[in-house]
Amino acid sequence: MRAMVLDAPGRPLRAATVPTPQPGPGQVRLQVLTCGVCRTDLHVADGELTEPKLPLVLGHEIVGTVEARGLDAHRYAVGARVGVPWLGWTCGECVFCRRGLENLCERARFTGYQLDGGYAEYTVADERFCFPIPDSYRDVEAAPLLCAGLIGYRALRAAGNPERLGIYGFGAAAHIVTQVARHEGRRVFAFTRAGDTAAQTFARTLGAEWSGASDDAPPEPLDAAIIFAPVGALVPAALRTVTKGGTVVCAGIHMSDIPAFPYEILWGERVVRSVANLTRKDGEEFLALAPQIPVRTEVTVYPLEQANEALAQLRAGQITGAAVLSLSGRT
Ligand SMILES: [Zn+2]
Numbered sequence: 040m041r042a043m044v045l046d047a048p049g050r051p052l053r054a055a056t057v058p059t060p061q062p063g064p065g066q067v068r069l070q071v072l073t074c075g076v077c078r079t080d081l082h083v084a085d086g087e088l089t090e091p092k093l094p095l096v097l098g099h100e101i102v103g104t105v106e107a108r109g110l111d112a113h114r115y116a117v118g119a120r121v122g123v124p125w126l127g128w129t130c131g132e133c134v135f136c137r138r139g140l141e142n143l144c145e146r147a148r149f150t151g152y153q154l155d156g157g158y159a160e161y162t163v164a165d166e167r168f169c170f171p172i173p174d175s176y177r178d179v180e181a182a183p184l185l186c187a188g189l190i191g192y193r194a195l196r197a198a199g200n201p202e203r204l205g206i207y208g209f210g211a212a213a214h215i216v217t218q219v220a221r222h223e224g225r226r227v228f229a230f231t232r233a234g235d236t237a238a239q240t241f242a243r244t245l246g247a248e249w250s251g252a253s254d255d256a257p258p259e260p261l262d263a264a265i266i267f268a269p270v271g272a273l274v275p276a277a278l279r280t281v282t283k284g285g286t287v288v289c290a291g292i293h294m295s296d297i298p299a300f301p302y303e304i305l306w307g308e309r310v311v312r313s314v315a316n317l318t319r320k321d322g323e324e325f326l327a328l329a330p331q332i333p334v335r336t337e338v339t340v341y342p343l344e345q346a347n348e349a350l351a352q353l354r355a356g357q358i359t360g361a362a363v364l365s366l367s368g369r370t
Pocket residue numbers: 129130131132133134135136137141143144145146147
């Protein structure tokens with residue numbers, strides 16, 4: 040099969056022909072229709088996440104068609120359209136799994152990191168961690184729901200019940216979570232890189248009532264903020280915008296160092312927390328909710344062979360909404 044392979048961090052992906060994977064017990068093999076390109080893929084490719092399998096096929100927002108089933112894999116019929124997220128396997132036995140926190144599993148394996156992912160014509164996945172894809176979404180529209188959507192949803196829940204929600208970094212996750220937050224009657228304030236008027240306009244078209252640069256003061260205090268951009272300096276910036284009792288959620292898997300800040304901006308029972316990975320429950324809840332709103336995703340589609348270009352444009356902040364690779368030639 041054709042695949043884009045990461046041989047080592049810091050190197051471009053290599054277009055290769057590799058053996059088509061065989062589904063093991065409990066696994067399905069998917070013909071990949073499309074795979075989203077996530078900022079986490081950049082952190083893996085750049086070596087900021089330090090434990091990838093190598094060589095590695097990136098990609099953890101996979102939409103594919105079940106094409107073969109391993110021993111004892113009966114959950115999905117051949118031909119079913121399913122999604123594969125970042126959480127690819129958990130042990131079910133550790134203290135976190137037993138507490139319902141499988142996102143924190145001590146032995147978790149992640150798609151496109153410790154397991155080969157979706158930048159390829161085929162992939163295999165544990166059927167217990169796959170999700171049915173809602174029928175109302177086209178393949179490329181569905182892909183960003185599987186990480187940007189799920190992580191955004193988990194981050195929104197972690198933010199509490201804010202009336203006024205700040206969002207820092209207006210990429211794939213933000214454009215989805217804004218729609219969910221607006222649906223729930225929350226007021227959204229979007230912060231982007233200074234001068235990124237395209238992203239600021241995009242945020243307002245999705246229902247943000249205000250948008251500005253990340254060091255601007257919003258017109259009124261916020262009740263919570265979610266940081267999607269991997270920039271540690273945004274933590275004190277967000278804390279300064281959040282009122283007493285408010286939460287700042289760091290939703291990325293990697294962030295540059297957070298600069299020192301005065302205690303007074305944390306005082307007043309403000310909270311700083313992270314959100315890590317996802318649980319299957321998050322996925323089930325979000326994929327049931329998304330078509331009801333309905334969440335619409337804005338995508339820029341690339342062929343598989345242009346994965347490096349997609350990653351470069353994501354790094355440069357040049358993508359409105361989400362980048363996806365299409366394997367089927369369909370957009
Ligand atoms: Zn576990």
